[in-house]
Amino acid sequence: MSEVVVNISERKRAPLARARTTSTAPLMTARGLCFDAGGQRLIDGIDLDIHPGRCTVIMGANGSGKSLLLRLLHGLLTPTKGEVNWQGHPLDPAARQQQAMVFQRPVMLRRSVAANLRFALSVRGVRGAERKRREGETTALARLDALKDKPARVLSGGEQQRLAMARALICAPRMLFLDEPTASLDPASTQAIEHMIEDARASGTTILVVTHDAGQARRLGDDLIFLHDGQVAETGPAAQVLDNPQSQAAQAWLGGRLFVPTTP
Amino acid sequence: MFRRSFFGMASAGLLALGLTGPANAHDDHIVVQSTTSTQNSGLFDHILPIFTDKTGVEVRVVAVGTGQAIKNAANGDGDVLFVHAKAAEEAFVADGHGVSRSDVMYNDFVIVGPPADPADVAGMSDATAALSRIAAAEAPFASRGDDSGTHKAELRLWAEAGVDVAAASGGWYRETGSGMGATLNTGTGMGAYIMTDRATWISFGNKGDYQIAVEGDEKMFNQYGIILVNPETHPNVKADLGQQFVDWVLSDEGQEAIASYKVDGQQLFFPNAR
Amino acid sequence: MESFSAILAEALGLILSWDADVIEIIVLSLRVTLSAVAVACMIGFPLGAMVGAFRFPLRTGVIVVMNTMMGLPPVVVGLLVYLMLSAAGPLGVLGLLYSPTAMIIAQTILVTPIVAALTRQVIEDLYNEYSEQFTSLGVGPLDRVLALLWDARYSLLTVALAGFGRAVAEVGAVIIVGGNINHVTRVMTTTIALETSKGNLQLALALGMILLTIAVIVNGLLMAIRGTAARAAYV
Numbered sequence: 001m002s003e004v005v006v007n008i009s010e011r012k013r014a015p016l017a018r019a020r021t022t023s024t025a026p027l028m029t030a031r032g033l034c035f036d037a038g039g040q041r042l043i044d045g046i047d048l049d050i051h052p053g054r055c056t057v058i059m060g061a062n063g064s065g066k067s068l069l070l071r072l073l074h075g076l077l078t079p080t081k082g083e084v085n086w087q088g089h090p091l092d093p094a095a096r097q098q099q100a101m102v103f104q105r106p107v108m109l110r111r112s113v114a115a116n117l118r119f120a121l122s123v124r125g126v127r128g129a130e131r132k133r134r135e136g137e138t139t140a141l142a143r144l145d146a147l148k149d150k151p152a153r154v155l156s157g158g159e160q161q162r163l164a165m166a167r168a169l170i171c172a173p174r175m176l177f178l179d180e181p182t183a184s185l186d187p188a189s190t191q192a193i194e195h196m197i198e199d200a201r202a203s204g205t206t207i208l209v210v211t212h213d214a215g216q217a218r219r220l221g222d223d224l225i226f227l228h229d230g231q232v233a234e235t236g237p238a239a240q241v242l243d244n245p246q247s248q249a250a251q252a253w254l255g256g257r258l259f260v261p262t263t264p
Numbered sequence: 265m266f267r268r269s270f271f272g273m274a275s276a277g278l279l280a281l282g283l284t285g286p287a288n289a290h291d292d293h294i295v296v297q298s299t300t301s302t303q304n305s306g307l308f309d310h311i312l313p314i315f316t317d318k319t320g321v322e323v324r325v326v327a328v329g330t331g332q333a334i335k336n337a338a339n340g341d342g343d344v345l346f347v348h349a350k351a352a353e354e355a356f357v358a359d360g361h362g363v364s365r366s367d368v369m370y371n372d373f374v375i376v377g378p379p380a381d382p383a384d385v386a387g388m389s390d391a392t393a394a395l396s397r398i399a400a401a402e403a404p405f406a407s408r409g410d411d412s413g414t415h416k417a418e419l420r421l422w423a424e425a426g427v428d429v430a431a432a433s434g435g436w437y438r439e440t441g442s443g444m445g446a447t448l449n450t451g452t453g454m455g456a457y458i459m460t461d462r463a464t465w466i467s468f469g470n471k472g473d474y475q476i477a478v479e480g481d482e483k484m485f486n487q488y489g490i491i492l493v494n495p496e497t498h499p500n501v502k503a504d505l506g507q508q509f510v511d512w513v514l515s516d517e518g519q520e521a522i523a524s525y526k527v528d529g530q531q532l533f534f535p536n537a538r
Numbered sequence: 539m540e541s542f543s544a545i546l547a548e549a550l551g552l553i554l555s556w557d558a559d560v561i562e563i564i565v566l567s568l569r570v571t572l573s574a575v576a577v578a579c580m581i582g583f584p585l586g587a588m589v590g591a592f593r594f595p596l597r598t599g600v601i602v603v604m605n606t607m608m609g610l611p612p613v614v615v616g617l618l619v620y621l622m623l624s625a626a627g628p629l630g631v632l633g634l635l636y637s638p639t640a641m642i643i644a645q646t647i648l649v650t651p652i653v654a655a656l657t658r659q660v661i662e663d664l665y666n667e668y669s670e671q672f673t674s675l676g677v678g679p680l681d682r683v684l685a686l687l688w689d690a691r692y693s694l695l696t697v698a699l700a701g702f703g704r705a706v707a708e709v710g711a712v713i714i715v716g717g718n719i720n721h722v723t724r725v726m727t728t729t730i731a732l733e734t735s736k737g738n739l740q741l742a743l744a745l746g747m748i749l750l751t752i753a754v755i756v757n758g759l760l761m762a763i764r765g766t767a768a769r770a771a772y773v
Binding site: 295300303304309324325326327336338339340341443444445446448449467468469470471498500 | 624625626627630631633635636717718719720722732734735736737738739741
C-alpha cells in the first residue's frame with residue numbers, strides 16, 4: 001500500500017546508501033530559533049535536528065509554541081533570530097516545494113474534492129497523464145473515490161481532513177508537517193488519518209507532528225520534543241520521554257497535573 | 265482550465281452585448297444643440313420626421329439649457345445650434361463659432377401663478393409692472409437660475425422693473441438651477457409664480473390648479489434663432505447636412521411645419537424667418 | 539396626481555402594449571449598463587484581487603482611494619468624460635460623444651471603483667483563510683490571484699450586482715455624455731428625467747417601476763445562482 005504515495009522519480013534524488021546513513025546528516029536543522037510577537041518572546045532559542053525518515057512528535061501545553069515552531073520550520077513565519085536549514089542550506093521557497101503541511105482546521109478550496117487535489121498538482125506544474133495517474137492513486141489511498149465530485153466543503157470533518165492529507169501527499173513531499181491533524185476528529189476518523197501518516201512514513205516521508213494526545217504520540221512517534229514556554233524542555237526517543245519524563249514540565253503534563261513554573 | 269472558461273465567459277458576454285456596435289443604421293445624421301423648450305413641447309417630434317423623410321438625414325437633438333447648448337456648440341459638439349437668446353447667439357457668431365444667425369420663429373413667455381394670486385397680478389399684461397407687484401408683495405417666485413434663454417429673458421424683465429433679485433435670492437426669489445419642466449414642478453409645489461415659455465406650459469402635464477396670470481406683453485416675446493456651427497473653426501462639423509437642415513427650417517415648407525404644430529388646438533410657435 | 543394603482547396600471551399597460559419605443563429604451567438601457575458592468579468587472583476583478591492578495595508599500599493609500607472613488611458623483615464623471623470626448627477635447631477625433639459607447643465609458647468609470655473596492659474586500663477575506671495553505675503549497679503570484687478570483691466567483695456575482703445597481707439607476711453621467719437623444723442614447727433613467735420635466739409624473743413613475751422590475755429580475759437570477767452555489771458550500 002505504501003508504494004502509492006511514493007513518487008519514484010522524486011525518491012531517486014536521495015541515493016539509498018545515503019538514506020541509510022542519514023542518522024548523522026539531518027534533513028532539517030534549527031539553530032537558536034527565536035520568534036517575537038507583540039513584544040513577547042514566544043519561541044526562545046530552539047535548536048533541533050530532524051533526521052530523514054523519522055516521525056518526530058512535538059508536545060507541550062497550550063501556548064508552549066508548538067504550532068509556531070511548526071510554522072517557523074515550514075517557513076510560513078520568519079524567525080526573529082536564528083536560522084532553519086534544509087539539507088544544509090537556508091530554507092527557501094524551493095525547499096518548501098519538497099515539504100507539505102496539514103493544518104488543524106483543513107483549508108478547503110471552494111471546489112470539488114478532485115479539483116482540490118488537482119490544484120496542488122497544477123501549482124507544481126504536474127499536468128496531463130501524470131496528473132491523472134496521481135489523482136487516481138491518491139483518491140483511492142484516502143478512500144475518497146465515492147466523494148471525488150462532491151464540493152469539498154460539504155464533506156464531514158473527517159473526510160475533509162483525509163482530503164487535506166491526500167492533497168499534502170499527492171506531491172510526494174520529503175517532509176510532512178502536521179499541526180494537530182486529528183484534534184477535532186472522532187476515533188474512526190483519527191484512525192484513518194493515522195493510517196495515512198503511517199503509510200507516508202513507511203514510504204520514507206519524514207514527519208513532524210504536533211499533538212496533544214499522548215496515545216497518538218506513542219503510536220506514531222520515533223522521537224519526541226516536549227516544549228515549554230517556547231523552549232525545548234525535553235527531547236528523546238518517544239517511548240522514553242513518555243514513560244520516564246525527566247523535566248518537571250513533561251512530568252506534570254504527562255502526569256495530568258498543572259505545572260506553573262516560577263518565573264524569574 | 266478554469267481560467268480559460270472564466271475569462272472566456274466574460275469576453276463572450278461582452279461580445280454578445282455588442283460593446284461598440286453602431287447605435288443606428290443611419291450614418292447620415294447631424295447633431296442639433298437645442299433647448300428643453302423646443303424638445304419638451306413636442307415641436308421636434310412633429311417637424312423632424314418630415315425633414316428626415318424628405319432628405320434621409322437623421323437629426324439628433326441634444327436638449328439642454330440655452331447656455332449649455334451654446335457652450336457645447338462652441339466646443340464643436342454639434343452641427344447646428346437652435347436656441348433662443350439673441351444676444352448670446354450673435355456673440356457666438358462674432359466669436360467665429362457660427363456661420364450666421366437667422367430668425368426662425370417666436371413664441372412668448374407667460375407668468376403662471378397659483379389661483380390664490382397673493383401678488384394680485386392675474387389678468388395683467390404689463391410684465392414689468394406685474395413683476396414689481398410680486399417683488400413688493402414678496403410673493404414666492406421660482407426662477408430657472410440656469411443661464412438659459414428663459415432665465416436671461418426673465419432677468420432682463422427684472423432689471424427693467426428695477427428689482428434686485430440677487431438680494432432676494434433664497435428669500436421670496438428662488439432659483440432652482442434646473443430646466444423649465446423641473447422648475448415648473450418645483451414652483452407649483454411651493455405656490456410660487458413662474459415665468460415660462462407658453463409652449464412648455466401648454467404641453468406641461470403637471471399644472472395642478474395653476475393658471476396663466478400675466479401674458480401678452482411684447483417684451484415677453486421669445487425669439488428663436490438657428491445657426492450653422494462654423495466648419496472652419498470646427499472641422500468635424502457636417503457642414504453640408506447641417507446647412508441642408510438650416511435651409512429647410514427657414515424654407516416655406518419648414519415654416520409651415522412649425523406653424524402647423526398645435527397642442528390642444530393652440531399654435532405654440534409662430535414662424536418668422538425672413 | 540393619480541393614485542398608485544393608476545400608476546401601476548400605466549406601467550403594466552406600457553409593458554403589455556409592447557410599445558416599440560419603450561422596448562427600444564429598455565434594450566438600450568440593458569445594453570449600456572451590462573456592457574459597462576462587464577468592462578468594469580474585467581478591470582475591477584483583477585485590480586481588486588491584486589490589492590486584496592498582496593502586501594505592498596502604500597497599499598492602505600490605494601485602498602483609501604478605491605473606497606473613496608466608490609462615491610464618485612455621476613455628474614462629475616459625466617463632465618470629465620464629456621470634456622475628454624468633446625470635439626474640443628483630447629479624444630474628440632473618435633467622434634464618440636452622444637453615442638451609447640460614451641455612456642458605457644462613463645458608467646464604466648463609475649462602476650469600476652465599486653467593483654474593485656468590493657472585490658478587494660472579498661478577496662482579502664478569502665486570502666486570510668487561504669494564505670498559509672497557499673504559502674505551504676508554493677502557489678505563485680499569478681496562480682494566487684486566479685485561484686482566489688475563481689474561488690470567490692459567487693461572491694463576485696454579488697459584487698457585479700452592486701455595480702449593476704449603481705449603473706442602471708444612474709442618470710447624471712449618461713445624460714451629459716449621451717445627450718438623451720431619442721432613439722440613439724435615450725435610456726430608462728434619462729427618459730424618466732425627461733418625462734418628469736414634462737410634468738408627466740405618472741408616466742415617469744411607470745417607467746421607474748419597469749426599471750425596478752428589471753432590477754428585481756436581474757437580482758433574482760443572480761441570487762438563484764448564488765443560492766445553488768451556497769448549498770454546495772462554494773460561497
